[in-house]
Amino acid sequence: xxYRAPLLLSFLVATAASAALAAPKPRGEVTxxxxxxxxxxxxxxxxxxxxxxxxxAVAIDAQSRALEAQFGAVSARYATTRSITPGSPYVxxxxxxxxxxxxxxxxxxxxxxxxxLWLPGQRxxxxxxxxxxxxxxxxxxxxxxLDVAGLLRDAWWNAQRTARETMxxxxxxxxxxxIGSDMTRRVELGDAAQADALLAKNELLAAETELAQxxxxxxxxxxxxxxxxxxxxxxGTLETVKAAGxxxxxxxxxxxxxxLRRAEAQAQLVEATPIDNPDVGVFGRQEHNRQFSxxxxxxxxDQRTDATTLGVRIRIPLPxxxxxxPRQAEAIAEMTxxxxxxxxxxxxxxxxxxxxxxNLAAAQRAAGLAQQRLGVxxxxxxxxxxxxxxxxxxAFDLYRVRQLQLDAQRMQAAxxxxxxxxVSRVNQAQGYAP
Numbered sequence: 001x002x003y004r005a006p007l008l009l010s011f012l013v014a015t016a017a018s019a020a021l022a023a024p025k026p027r028g029e030v031t032x033x034x035x036x037x038x039x040x041x042x043x044x045x046x047x048x049x050x051x052x053x054x055x056x057a058v059a060i061d062a063q064s065r066a067l068e069a070q071f072g073a074v075s076a077r078y079a080t081t082r083s084i085t086p087g088s089p090y091v092x093x094x095x096x097x098x099x100x101x102x103x104x105x106x107x108x109x110x111x112x113x114x115x116x117l118w119l120p121g122q123r124x125x126x127x128x129x130x131x132x133x134x135x136x137x138x139x140x141x142x143x144x145x146l147d148v149a150g151l152l153r154d155a156w157w158n159a160q161r162t163a164r165e166t167m168x169x170x171x172x173x174x175x176x177x178x179i180g181s182d183m184t185r186r187v188e189l190g191d192a193a194q195a196d197a198l199l200a201k202n203e204l205l206a207a208e209t210e211l212a213q214x215x216x217x218x219x220x221x222x223x224x225x226x227x228x229x230x231x232x233x234x235x236g237t238l239e240t241v242k243a244a245g246x247x248x249x250x251x252x253x254x255x256x257x258x259x260l261r262r263a264e265a266q267a268q269l270v271e272a273t274p275i276d277n278p279d280v281g282v283f284g285r286q287e288h289n290r291q292f293s294x295x296x297x298x299x300x301x302d303q304r305t306d307a308t309t310l311g312v313r314i315r316i317p318l319p320x321x322x323x324x325x326p327r328q329a330e331a332i333a334e335m336t337x338x339x340x341x342x343x344x345x346x347x348x349x350x351x352x353x354x355x356x357x358x359n360l361a362a363a364q365r366a367a368g369l370a371q372q373r374l375g376v377x378x379x380x381x382x383x384x385x386x387x388x389x390x391x392x393x394x395a396f397d398l399y400r401v402r403q404l405q406l407d408a409q410r411m412q413a414a415x416x417x418x419x420x421x422x423v424s425r426v427n428q429a430q431g432y433a434p
Contacts, residue, residue: 049232050149050239051434056229057148064144071137074130081127086277089115098289106289112313114281125265125272132262139258142433143251149433153424155225157417159234162218164413169211172406176204179385179402183395196395203399241360241423242432250349250431256342263338267331274324278316285309349429356429360422363415370408370415377408 058064080086091113098106180200186192225234247253288306384401387393 048239049234049236050152053229053232054145054149054152054434056232057152058145060230061144061148064141064148067137067141067144071134071141074133074137077130077133078127081123081130085115086118086122086126087116087279089113090279090281092281106287108285108287110283110285112281112283114279114313116277116279119273119275119277121272122269122277125269129262129265129269132258132265136255136258136262139251139255143255146251146428146431146433150428152225152228153238153421153428155221155228156234156238157421157424159218159221159225160420161414161417162214162221164417165410166211166214166218168406168409168413169207169214171409172207173204173211175402176200176207179398180204191391192395199395199399203402238420239424239427242427242430244353244430247346247349247353251433252345252349252431253342256338256345260335260338260342263331263334267328267335270324270327270331274319275317278314280312280314283311283313285311349431352429353426356422356426360419360426363418363422367412367415367419370412374405374408374412377405381405 091111093109093111095110096106096108180197180203183192183196183200187194187197222233226232248257286306286308288304290304381401381404384393384398388395388398
């Protein structure tokens with residue numbers, strides 16, 4: 001029988017190890033190793049979710065859909081630039097009849113048709129204005145996509161933060177139950193006072209309360225993220241740090257630059273349109289009457305007369321300072337405003353990128369220190385439990401060390417999430433919105 005015990009023990013150890021390896025790992029759990037953010041997932045990694053979730057969020061974003069509709073409205077103005085006339089052709093007519101005088105039954109009918117005319121260079125200037133407006137709307141759509149990406153990133157890391165808080169709270173409950181069970185057993189054996197059992201019960205109730213609050217906050221955060229994406233959960237890995245590109249490609253800079261180009265095109269259109277559009281028309285007139293002679297020396301006659309006339313009519317407005325000066329001043333003011341917006345946006349973007357990178361470096365350093373502190377706290381708590389079991393410290397001292405460990409766990413969880421949030425902030429500052 002003596003040789004069977006080691007074999008049985010080896011079999012049990014091997015079985016436990018296999019079960020541990022086969023046990024499912026938690027998904028979406030974030031940890032920090034050194035300065036690197038590590039995402040531990042299941043057997044099927046979900047990959048980086050930003051692209052897929054951002055497409056879903058943009059598809060249901062009201063402002064994005066409004067900008068797309070505005071894009072169609074602005075593009076429709078190309079129809080004007082392809083037209084032979086800047087306005088609508090017109091058809092008119094008059095009808096006159098004599099009611100007194102010696103022209104009896106006088107009748108005149110006139111019909112006219114005409115259209116406005118393009119001014120020299122006006123059509124090209126208008127087309128440039130439409131093209132610049134279309135580009136501006138496209139850049140505003142890209143800017144809105146970046147804004148939605150920012151909302152998505154904030155919601156994602158809020159959900160990750162609540163998930164880590166829930167994990168810490170769940171660990172607290174598990175440890176509290178374990179210590180409480182041991183404390184109850186020691187009280188029943190007479191090795192500890194009833195006050196120690198009450199202290200353990202108090203800690204368990206506090207831990208369960210914290211867990212209930214943390215689970216509620218996590219559910220709320222996941223619902224908020226799902227509302228933003230149309231139902232996609234915040235699971236997997238969001239993104240990694242992307243390499244910095246040309247700052248001029250930042251959507252926050254392309255948008256005001258496109259607005260400046262549109263303002264310049266509008267100023268050129270104002271210069272090309274010093275007057276209202278002239279118009280030209282053709283008309284035809286038909287008239288007839290019955291004319292009577294009333295001269296006593298002549299024989300009374302009844303003579304019918306008629307005539308048909310064709311003609312061309314043209315109308316050319318004259319330029320005035322009162323019409324053109326306000327339009328020119330408004331165009332110059334718009335260019336000045338757009339140029340100032342671009343310069344301001346460039347300063348803000350450069351500052352955001354710099355601060356985001358500094359924040360990432362600080363978050364990575366803090367995460368490393370928090371991980372080291374957690375290691376020290378875990379070792380300290382293990383020693384305190386052994387000391388308590390040997391009767392070297394009281395239950396109060398044990399829970400005080402446990403509180404230090406909880407603080408370290410919370411700090412490490414917050415620091416690890418802060419690193420991921422800092423990564424997203426760097427990408428957001430650099431204008432990355434895939």
